[in-house]
Amino acid sequence: MLKINFFPIMAVLLFGLSVGHASAATADDLNRDAIQSLNTLYQHNPVAKKMAQESRAILVFPKVIKAGLVFGGSYGEGVLLRNSKPVDYYNTVSASWGLQAGAQSYGYVVFLMNDKAVKYLQESKGWEVGVGPTIVVVNEGLAKNLSSSTLKEDAYAFIFDQQGLMGSLSIEGTKISIIHR
Template sequence: MLIAPQVVKAGWIFGGSGGRAILFARNDQTGRWEGPAFYNLATASVGFQAGIAVSETVTLVMTDKGLNSLLATSVKVGGDASIAAGPVGAGANADVTTDFVAFARSKGVYGGLNLDGTVIHVADNWNRAYYGRDIQPPDILVRASAHNPQADRLVAALNRASSAKTSLR
């Protein structure tokens, strides 16, 4: 799960967006969440566009390919991995072959957030500052060889939410 609390998008013919994000990954064997690993988001675009918007996004990683792409140094969404907008409404279904499903809440003149074409790059300096040493996302998310107690409340909330048995009926 990639969480970007603030993504700013602006454009007038030429446009761009940027923000920071944290990634958590769920261990298939234990069911526990690991993380966070820190990332930067950046998009450049050209075309008929104008305005400014600020969004909060949550992007679910739906496939092993999607997670493996994020464990690399950088990934271009829409180029290296596919993305779809999150489903809306009762009975909505997501495309299960999509690598990422994104949900966004935006304010501003842009009605939504298009992450297609966004480059997601590991924020080595943030990971180093948070964990006190050079460390890569696979060490944090797969091997669980790093821990910072500052994330314990959020990890506990993710573990509770993913283990909750809910019914929509």
């Protein structure tokens, strides 16, 4: 019978994620990367650009690193933009377990469509995706059917710039918390 000790695997994974945290980007880096990521998203997805015009604020995570082997996790840092100006900085963290193996990086943008969603993000001690305001993850099929008259949810998320290989990708089980710069 093959026995696998998962402690060393988790230690390496958590060390890798903490190294990313220790070498956190500066506010200027995050601001620059967020604007660049938004522009790239707008070029590839015109619906996202229309959503930006309708939104109250935009939360941009330019790069999230995800890795796992049975147990996994992800970490990234981002910026909240209001009227195209940085307001606050946040991190996104998730943990998972199950049938998974691999590593990848990706970015995601959350368009906060109403004041309720913005207030919840700013006043909560961490927004657990799936708790609080509703977030709809937009894929290509849904994007084709969205218009200003059908935007009824609190927040819409776009995942972009996926690189690497991982069995699944979602933002469920993710906690978004403010970080101070």
